[in-house]
Amino acid sequence: MPDPVTPLDPAVSDLLRRTPDGLVAAVAQQHDTGEVLMLAWMDDEALRRTLATGEATYWSRSRSEYWVKGATSGHHQAVREVRVDCDGDALLLLVDQTGPACHTGERSCFHRVLESTSPESTSPESTSPESTSPESTSPESTSPESTSPESTS
Secondary structure, three states: OOOOOOOOOHHHHOOOOOOOOOOEEEEEEEOOOOOEEEEEEEOHHHHHHHHHHOEOEEEEOOOOEEEEOOOOOOOOEEEEEEEEOOOOOEEEEEEEEOOOOOOOOOOOOOOOOOOOOOOOOOOHHHHOHHHHOHHHHOOOOOOHHHHOHHHHO
């Protein structure tokens, strides 16, 4: 007779605030660099499996099944630590990622940058040390024409 599945520790389960369908957002982050790799979903069983095996296991909302990261791609996530946020509605998995984390082949699923349209925001380029050097603050480089959205394409 197979061993019954051990449920998630009630002390851990009690910390979690789930969506109506029983899921918690799980962010995977590279443990040594802090790079945010991906967002996936976990239910109690996925979290239990992750904690028990040290391999990131998620719930696929589209396929309605569990999946171990890297089981088919070879791009595994060895879990070093799991943290729960202050509200209990998100998990942070500190992982050692093998290969790309994203199904597109990118290292991180967060590889697409959205351009801001708000005048208050600044791009990384505008706050880099090179852009704040005395040479870059000449009247030519700060003219309205050089900072307009049309000129940054």
